[in-house]
Amino acid sequence: MKPIILAGGTGSRLWPKSRVAMPKQFLALTSDNSMLQDTIARLNGSGAQSPMIICNEAHRFLVAEQ
Numbered sequence: 001m002k003p004i005i006l007a008g009g010t011g012s013r014l015w016p017k018s019r020v021a022m023p024k025q026f027l028a029l030t031s032d033n034s035m036l037q038d039t040i041a042r043l044n045g046s047g048a049q050s051p052m053i054i055c056n057e058a059h060r061f062l063v064a065e066q
Helices: 035-043 057-065
Strands: 004-006 052-054
Touching (some): 004 035
Parallel strands (some): 004 052
């Protein structure tokens, strides 16, 4: 199984915490990790392939860092 993670959007509903350059999926809101990192961690040990992450082109470097 190849998981698909949707990490798009600007996080405008969480303003001012999130910004266009740093949307909510890249913020550590509920733990020490970002929402994206928490999502990926939930896949660990599931036997699934590495996930494909769909994001805005402007955020591709944030995805790569995380």
